[in-house]
Amino acid sequence: MSDRDPFVDWMRHATPYIHAHRGRTFVIAFGGEAVADAQFPSLVHDIALLHGCGIRLVLVHGTRPQIEERLAQHGAQLRYINGLRITDATALRCVKEAAGMVRVEIEALLSLGLANSPMAGVHIPVVSGNVITARPLGVIDGVDYGHTGAVRRVDHGMLRAVLDQGAVALMPPLGYSPTGEVFNLSAADVARSTAVALNADKLIFLLENSAETGTSRLLPNLLAREVDALLTTTPDLHSEIAACLRAGADACRHGVRRVHLVARRQNGALLRELFTRDGSGTLISAEPYETLRPAHINDVASILELLQPLEERGVLVRRSRERLETEIDRFVLTERDGLVTACAALYDYPQEGMAELACLAVHSNYRGARRGERLLEHLEHQARTREIKRLFVLTTQTAHWFQERGFQPAGLDALPMAKQALYNFQRQSKVFIKSL
Numbered sequence: 001m002s003d004r005d006p007f008v009d010w011m012r013h014a015t016p017y018i019h020a021h022r023g024r025t026f027v028i029a030f031g032g033e034a035v036a037d038a039q040f041p042s043l044v045h046d047i048a049l050l051h052g053c054g055i056r057l058v059l060v061h062g063t064r065p066q067i068e069e070r071l072a073q074h075g076a077q078l079r080y081i082n083g084l085r086i087t088d089a090t091a092l093r094c095v096k097e098a099a100g101m102v103r104v105e106i107e108a109l110l111s112l113g114l115a116n117s118p119m120a121g122v123h124i125p126v127v128s129g130n131v132i133t134a135r136p137l138g139v140i141d142g143v144d145y146g147h148t149g150a151v152r153r154v155d156h157g158m159l160r161a162v163l164d165q166g167a168v169a170l171m172p173p174l175g176y177s178p179t180g181e182v183f184n185l186s187a188a189d190v191a192r193s194t195a196v197a198l199n200a201d202k203l204i205f206l207l208e209n210s211a212e213t214g215t216s217r218l219l220p221n222l223l224a225r226e227v228d229a230l231l232t233t234t235p236d237l238h239s240e241i242a243a244c245l246r247a248g249a250d251a252c253r254h255g256v257r258r259v260h261l262v263a264r265r266q267n268g269a270l271l272r273e274l275f276t277r278d279g280s281g282t283l284i285s286a287e288p289y290e291t292l293r294p295a296h297i298n299d300v301a302s303i304l305e306l307l308q309p310l311e312e313r314g315v316l317v318r319r320s321r322e323r324l325e326t327e328i329d330r331f332v333l334t335e336r337d338g339l340v341t342a343c344a345a346l347y348d349y350p351q352e353g354m355a356e357l358a359c360l361a362v363h364s365n366y367r368g369a370r371r372g373e374r375l376l377e378h379l380e381h382q383a384r385t386r387e388i389k390r391l392f393v394l395t396t397q398t399a400h401w402f403q404e405r406g407f408q409p410a411g412l413d414a415l416p417m418a419k420q421a422l423y424n425f426q427r428q429s430k431v432f433i434k435s436l
């Protein structure tokens, strides 16, 4: 009987993420629909788990269905012009009531500490307040948007103090003006501005509208500039997704490291996104300062230049220009302003389900900035898509770097036969293998 236990495997695979997320600041935005859903307690439990992992949390909630429900009781409804909502005096009253009610519900769920619930013995302090200063949208093209506003400033000092105390900050889509007025804001705008003001590590949008309305058309990874192109070429994208994409790309450009779009209705999607390698949603990141791309024949000279000093020191095996030219399609590289800063190659042994990671080299001026790791991650992903189960490397001077990234020492006999036959006994390289 196999002693593999999926729970233990899962826990071990999640451990690097638990360490990586501790002490980080995440802004999580969700719509009022999430709060109205019978499954909302499960989402709150997941959020409580993140808090328990030491993540500094800011929650931004929407209130649209709650506002609409109240307006309907007054025989009214929200009016939109050019995609912007108009907030008149009746709507503003409903906005305030809805924000109050949603806040109390979230606070109640985060206070739950009953035995035999996932929150047993947990008490999570929640703080809300006049964090956002807003201004009126005003009159645009002759339309007066009333109490609909835009974020002007975020009191990040106050938010940081709240997070330093270990509390969760709760942000309604409301803002206050120095004239004492209250403004109805879009939750995406509040989330974006807050993430930027806090220089957050992650901004996460939990989306209501999934496959049938557009997220299936999103790639797992998007650059901010690709988001702009997508918004222009896909005018029929659901308005919620478009608003979050726009806010996300903008946040990235203003220093937020990662923006995630996750389908809220998928049970556990938030945890999967944060604690598994491939996540479940769409990740938006800023323009890479440096590109990672397959090598072309024109790169041969630059790669030779990069490898030469390492070959002279015996760190890498010497490769002729001819060999490099024939094998260039196995190489990937990182490039910055036309300079090749790092390279690596993958040689498949499909029969054994193995591949060799070779020629990993980072330019000496550019070491220690995770380029090596980025190339390794990229090639691991490439290998996985080709059904490769194990990656091996032969090294003389870099054993610990590979061991620290999950490679295990192995014997020569663990290598594919073809590779064993080529082993250079004079070099005495050590063999390391990583299961993918």
Ligand SMILES: CC(C)(COP(=O)(O)OP(=O)(O)OC[C@H]1O[C@@H](n2cnc3c(N)ncnc32)[C@H](O)[C@@H]1OP(=O)(O)O)[C@@H](O)C(=O)NCCC(=O)NCCS
Pocket (backbone or CB within 6 Å): 310, 315, 316, 359, 360, 361, 362, 363, 366, 367, 368, 369, 370, 371, 372, 373, 374, 393, 394, 395, 396, 397, 398, 399, 400, 401, 402
């Ligand atoms: C090994 C190498 C690829 C790492 O690239 P990098 O972009 O600098 O690496 P990362 O930023 O991802 O990692 C940096 C860490 O690796 C460590 N490291 C660098 N070289 C190492 C080595 N030979 N052995 C063990 N650890 C090493 C650094 O000390 C640093 O760790 P720290 O932050 O804890 O101090 C790069 O140093 C290099 O090109 N070395 C020469 C070529 C080589 O050895 N290639 C492997 C051939 S098998």
